[in-house]
Amino acid sequence: MSDIPSGLRYTEEHEYLKSTDEEGVFLVGVTDYAQGELGDVVFLELPAAGDSFEKGAVFGTIEAVKAVSDLYAPVSGEVVEVNSALDDDPALVNSDPYGEGWMLRVRISDPSEMEDLLDSEGYTNLIGED
């Protein structure tokens, strides 16, 4: 069974949005289910701090041993920080997807977009692990 913490928001493409201490700033990463499906992550291509993207846009790619997948922005916003620890150890996405394996800190530009995201129950239903 995949770890699907309550209190986070999820996309249908398996990214999550997690609140931080700073209002309007959220962590973005991929879910435990996603990392399990992909297998050992060997490479990430992520945007730079200061980049902006629209909800649903491809913001990067994730590569496991054989599979590549695009990463989709859960909401519109600006990248405040990129997790540089992933440069040296992309496998943090596997070992701790919601903790040390976060990818971006994003300042969201339209909080109403969060209403379109799934809660943990909705995401559980989506991946068929209920």
Add this chain to the structure above:
Amino acid sequence: MARGHEAFPRRWRLLRDPPAGAARNMAVDEALARCREEGVGVLRIYRWARPSLSFGRNQSARRVYEPAAFGPLGAEVVRRPTGGREVLHDRELTYSLVLPLRTPGGLREVYHLVNRALAEALASVGIGGARLATPSTRTPSPDAGACFREPAAGEVEVGGRKVAGSAQVRMGDTLLQHGSLLLAPSSLSLGALVRDGLPSGTVPEQEGVTLEELLGGAVAFPRIAAAVEAALAGTLGGRWSRDALTPVEEELARELEERYRSPEWIWRR
């Protein structure tokens, strides 16, 4: 990555294409994936017009390979949409599969099912002992050397030597997987394509084993193609029929070919 689960496609299109250029081959694979219809899968079997080196989507190539080396040798170079490392495509059978992500078991199960089918195809033409490689203790990065150098977990090997290599990409809710079976040795070596001054010991080599070597004689492409088609049809089920690109797929492939031909894409890393 799967979203819920659904059965494999009920209908399969089977395309067997003549040899084509490297950019065209990658463009057609992507066009088939981008145009996937609900409930319809695609198997494409193809070849390469000239010896062609393909890089993995995120592989660092610039520091190893020399862009000017390819033309004079009559070779081509391209970057795949899929992951993994470089593959020298020459005298080989290449397949691509397009199917929904929402299949039972998702990406990894498809990978294993296809590799099991390829092992069955080899057995059907008289190559015994094909098995799926067991997980290695270390994880190869996209820069760890040529794809056929050693089998990754789940890939098809004979006597510990890799005979088929495959890679995947998720495009929206579609999975594209393509891969190669080496039929005979290439006339080209990877060493002829690298930059001058590359430290000895770091020059890549495409190893692996060819079907010609395993069968002890010349290999007829149509025979292997028929065996691969039959094994995949048996594994994936559904109704299979021969087909060709639709006009929409053809138009998209022509557009995508420009990108796959561009140095900005090929040499992006």
